[in-house]
Amino acid sequence: MCNTDCCSNPKGKAGTKTAINSTNSSDIIPTPESLLYPYEVIEEIADFITKGSGMRPKIGIICGSGLGSLADIIQDPKIFEYEKIPNFPVSTVEGHAGRLVVGTLEGATVMAMQGRFHFYEGYPLAKCSMPVRVMKLCGVEYLFATNAAGGINPRFAVGDIMLMHDHVNMLGFAGNSPLQGPNDPRFGPRFPALVNSYNKDLINKAIEIGKAMGIESNIHVGVYSCLGGPNYETIAELKALRMMGVDAVGMSTVHEVITARHCDMKVFAFSLITNKCATEYSDKKDDEANHDEVMAVAKNRQKACCELVSRLIREIHMASA
Numbered sequence: 392m393c394n395t396d397c398c399s400n401p402k403g404k405a406g407t408k409t410a411i412n413s414t415n416s417s418d419i420i421p422t423p424e425s426l427l428y429p430y431e432v433i434e435e436i437a438d439f440i441t442k443g444s445g446m447r448p449k450i451g452i453i454c455g456s457g458l459g460s461l462a463d464i465i466q467d468p469k470i471f472e473y474e475k476i477p478n479f480p481v482s483t484v485e486g487h488a489g490r491l492v493v494g495t496l497e498g499a500t501v502m503a504m505q506g507r508f509h510f511y512e513g514y515p516l517a518k519c520s521m522p523v524r525v526m527k528l529c530g531v532e533y534l535f536a537t538n539a540a541g542g543i544n545p546r547f548a549v550g551d552i553m554l555m556h557d558h559v560n561m562l563g564f565a566g567n568s569p570l571q572g573p574n575d576p577r578f579g580p581r582f583p584a585l586v587n588s589y590n591k592d593l594i595n596k597a598i599e600i601g602k603a604m605g606i607e608s609n610i611h612v613g614v615y616s617c618l619g620g621p622n623y624e625t626i627a628e629l630k631a632l633r634m635m636g637v638d639a640v641g642m643s644t645v646h647e648v649i650t651a652r653h654c655d656m657k658v659f660a661f662s663l664i665t666n667k668c669a670t671e672y673s674d675k676k677d678d679e680a681n682h683d684e685v686m687a688v689a690k691n692r693q694k695a696c697c698e699l700v701s702r703l704i705r706e707i708h709m710a711s712a
């Protein structure tokens with residue numbers, strides 16, 4: 392005798408067409424995060440930030456591991472510790488300070504997350520990328536997402552910057568999405584298209600800026616993939632990713648980009664290559680990625696990353712002035 396709900400549910404017996412085709416709302420199992428963060432809650436958080444800062448920022452920045460200095464260059468900053476923002480999660484990863492910084496950069500109004508949320512911290516994807524929706528309701532039109540990543544493309548060197556022009560969503564392959572659960576059309580459509588997710592004009596402008604900075608040989612355009620982490624990848628996984636056309640691998644960003652595109656933001660994203668991933672077996676200890684190295688490389692390259700971001704923001708601001 393089976394005691395599961397499917398057999399005891401009087402509305403539709405398992406195995407019948409009625410049960411399979413049913414669209415009763417009681418058949419939908421909302422994910423806990425879609426219940427936690429309905430539109431009204433996101434709106435409350437956004438109100439808290441816009442009223443508290445007196446600003447409606449136009450550009451949102453997510454600082455990658457060790458790249459928190461992107462928020463330190465913001466002028467006249469109003470700082471919101473995550474733990475003081477109602478309904479906000481807390482950062483648990485080293486190199487992610489856990490505060491939201493609102494102010495101006497190159498004349499543009501910006502808000503930066505100094506600390507992002509990762510799936511491996513135990514947060515569902517919708518919670519990891521919930522701040523992107525907060526940004527949207529604060530008035531943000533452009534998302535700048537940055538990350539530290541391992542370079543799989545053999546042409547990449549440690550310290551290089553890869554401008555993301557596409558991604559492979561490995562968590563999506565496994566059936567996980569920040570958009571899972573009931574869709575609220577006030578954010579965006581049920582089935583958003585993701586081709587052209589990474590704004591081509593911004594990529595081209597960033598390439599030009601790289602030239603002007605004299606770092607064109609350190610700038611690449613490529614494909615990022617996000618794995619769940621927190622473990623780094625095996626050689627076999629890295630080989631598989633390379634065969635799929637992935638150039639750099641990390642544990643973030645993709646779900647933020649999906650959420651941003653769902654609510655029609657323009658997206659610019661880059662990976663700072665903090666380590667080279669081995670795609671052949673060897674006994675070298677050097678082949679093992681570690682977070683201290685990731686942080687050290689990010690610290691070393693923060694000046695170049697800050698300059699790239701500042702100059703690009705200046706261009707956006709000038710074009711809209």
Ligand SMILES: O=P(O)(O)O[C@H]1O[C@H](CO)[C@@H](O)[C@H]1O
Pocket residue numbers: 454455456457484507509537538539540620641642643644681682685
């Ligand atoms: O993607 P960000 O947050 O930059 O951090 C990257 O660095 C950490 C691993 O060293 C992981 O969290 C990975 O995703």
